[in-house]
Amino acid sequence: MRKYLQNLLLRLENVFNAPFGQALNPWYHLGAITFFLFWTVVVSGVYLYAFYRTGVEEAYQSVERLTHDQWYAGGVMRSLHRYASDGIVVTMLLHLLRNFITGRFHSFRWFSWVSGVLLVWLVYICGINGYWMVWDRLAQFIAVGTAEWFDWLPLFSQPLARNFLGQGDVNDRFFTLLSFAHITIPLVLLLFMWIHTKRMNNAETNPPLRLAVGTLLALLALSLIKPALSHAHADLALAPGVIRLDWFYLAPYPLLYIWSPGAVWALAGGITLLLLAVPWFLKPRMRPAVAEVHLDNCNGCSRCAEDCPYSAIVMRPRQDGRPYALQPVVDPNLCASCGICTGACPYSMPFRSNELVSGIELPDHALATLRVDVDHALAGLRGDVRVMVFGCDCAYDVRALQSEEVAALSLPCIGMLPPAFIDYVLRDTRVNGVMIAGCREGDCQYRLGIRWTKLRLARQRVPHLRRRVPLQRIECCWAGIQDGERARAALSALRARIAQLPQAAILEDDTREHEFKPGDKN
Ligand code: HEM
Ligand code: SF4
Ligand code: SF4
Numbered sequence: 001m002r003k004y005l006q007n008l009l010l011r012l013e014n015v016f017n018a019p020f021g022q023a024l025n026p027w028y029h030l031g032a033i034t035f036f037l038f039w040t041v042v043v044s045g046v047y048l049y050a051f052y053r054t055g056v057e058e059a060y061q062s063v064e065r066l067t068h069d070q071w072y073a074g075g076v077m078r079s080l081h082r083y084a085s086d087g088i089v090v091t092m093l094l095h096l097l098r099n100f101i102t103g104r105f106h107s108f109r110w111f112s113w114v115s116g117v118l119l120v121w122l123v124y125i126c127g128i129n130g131y132w133m134v135w136d137r138l139a140q141f142i143a144v145g146t147a148e149w150f151d152w153l154p155l156f157s158q159p160l161a162r163n164f165l166g167q168g169d170v171n172d173r174f175f176t177l178l179s180f181a182h183i184t185i186p187l188v189l190l191l192f193m194w195i196h197t198k199r200m201n202n203a204e205t206n207p208p209l210r211l212a213v214g215t216l217l218a219l220l221a222l223s224l225i226k227p228a229l230s231h232a233h234a235d236l237a238l239a240p241g242v243i244r245l246d247w248f249y250l251a252p253y254p255l256l257y258i259w260s261p262g263a264v265w266a267l268a269g270g271i272t273l274l275l276l277a278v279p280w281f282l283k284p285r286m287r288p289a290v291a292e293v294h295l296d297n298c299n300g301c302s303r304c305a306e307d308c309p310y311s312a313i314v315m316r317p318r319q320d321g322r323p324y325a326l327q328p329v330v331d332p333n334l335c336a337s338c339g340i341c342t343g344a345c346p347y348s349m350p351f352r353s354n355e356l357v358s359g360i361e362l363p364d365h366a367l368a369t370l371r372v373d374v375d376h377a378l379a380g381l382r383g384d385v386r387v388m389v390f391g392c393d394c395a396y397d398v399r400a401l402q403s404e405e406v407a408a409l410s411l412p413c414i415g416m417l418p419p420a421f422i423d424y425v426l427r428d429t430r431v432n433g434v435m436i437a438g439c440r441e442g443d444c445q446y447r448l449g450i451r452w453t454k455l456r457l458a459r460q461r462v463p464h465l466r467r468r469v470p471l472q473r474i475e476c477c478w479a480g481i482q483d484g485e486r487a488r489a490a491l492s493a494l495r496a497r498i499a500q501l502p503q504a505a506i507l508e509d510d511t512r513e514h515e516f517k518p519g520d521k522n
Contacts, residue, residue, distance in 0.1 A: 028442030030095035032207040040084040054175035079223030106283035140234035152261035290335035298359035300326035304341035338446035339416030348418035377407035394445035414438035415449030419465035
């Protein structure tokens with residue numbers, strides 16, 4: 001079932017790849033867009049707060065003045081506040097769904113998942129609390145509904161709903177309390193957003209600038225076209241009458257009356273428990289072996305810790321008596337078995353004539369085995385334009401590209417490939433070019449594999465690809481499991497380019513390197 005959904009999702013995301021490009025596709029930045037929307041809500045909220053008055057009458061009147069008397073500023077800010085809050089629900093739930101469909105919730109990701117489930121509750125509490133502040137008929141409906149919902153629980157000696165029986169039951173202090181809550185709860189939400197991303201190295205909490213500007217402009221346009229408006233002033237003596245619900249936040253409220261408060265508790269509690277259990281119920285039977293440190297080949301440089309996407313490596317004081325200050329220690333619970341640390345280690349050097357062991361390696365994917373596989377693959381190449389392809393197990397299966405002239409090897413993540421291996425391959429006269437393939441850009445299964453690979457090839461992040469390696473013989477291709485056409489096109493482009501070059505891959509005096517920037521597309 002999840003496989004089917006995954007295929008559907010990949011197709012859908014591809015539709016967005018056409019206008020946005022892989023790097024700006026909003027599907028790949030849902031968490032970061034949620035952060036951006038949160039800040040939009042904060043900024044617009046601060047403006048609204050400056051004009052908001054607490055009080056049974058003043059609350060409603062001050063919001064009305066903001067909406068109508070200064071529609072160009074206060075009105076726009078109110079609408080921005082409303083629509084950005086709605087946006088948070090949309091992007092957060094899509095982010096949840098996407099992480100579920102792509103299987104990004106179990107093992108080392110359980111913490112992100114569980115803290116994410118708590119975020120859903122906090123977002124809803126913030127949003128619903130916001131609607132109370134206006135104190136119109138919609139607020140009245142929500143206040144009474146929420147009170148009746150909580151009264152179902154055996155928590156209070158007096159039913160909460162009694163506080164909303166008549167006009168005199170609500171006083172000014174109630175609004176002071178509401179506005180205090182409307183500052184405190186978002187602060188708690190922010191704290192949990194921080195906790196949610198804390199375990200991830202270099203978590204993307206800001207979307208790309210163009211995406212942020214586009215989102216803001218879309219919200220502004222919506223605010224001008226369809227400004228957020230209040231209902232009539234709340235009147236507890238009357239039934240709220242016909243109201244326009246914000247379905248993003250308030251969809252469960254009609255259910256309180258169609259079903260019963262108990263049934264809505266069962267639904268909300270059931271979904272929450274189910275979501276919380278997902279990482280343990282749907283985890284794969286086998287977990288790949290985690291990274292292992294080989295202190296004999298480690299100088300404590302910390303590169304592995306800096307590149308690890310899940311902060312699974314901490315640098316501790318050296319224990320083996322060698323003259324280095326630090327040594328890496330892997331937390332097996334956090335390790336994703338991606339191998340990106342191996343790609344970062346200066347000891348991942350295939351030119352070594354002695355036994356090839358890096359400072360940190362995946363036991364199931366030893367570098368020595370990779371070198372043997374490379375040598376074996378190169379020995380089998382024939383033809384005029386011979387290419388070695390390195391791919392990623394989570395992306396398009398590059399082994400489908402194999403032919404007499406093309407050899408292909410797949411790694412757990414393309415970030416595991418040490419740049420020295422590209423140098424090693426291209427120094428061999430049996431090969432003319434190298435293609436590097438990985439997940440769609442922005443959708444790296446291990447978050448940072450593509451980013452670090454691009455920076456290493458651009459010689460902007462250690463370990464650098466050595467200067468002598470001619471970049472015109474290297475092609476990068478970011479292709480998801482369905483993107484065979486893209487991978488084949490990239491391979492053809494590389495082979496066509498190579499056909500124009502001198503035969504040998506590495507020429508010591510070859511100075512015609514084209515600039516390879518991290519932003520380069522295929
Ligand atoms: C306020 C709501 C949320 C915000 C602002 C948020 C934000 C983020 C951010 C910024 C990341 C890091 C992205 C990256 O750098 O790769 C992330 C990752 C993640 N989020 Fe959320 N998130 C929210 C809600 C949720 C929810 C509801 C769930 C699921 C229940 C969830 C599950 C995850 C998981 C599993 C990851 C790790 C993905 C990976 O390892 O590739 N998040 N989130
Ligand atoms: S395998 Fe990946 S997650 Fe594990 S320590 Fe290495 S870089 Fe970190
Ligand atoms: S990158 Fe290699 S040498 Fe540097 S600390 Fe990690 S294991 Fe040791």
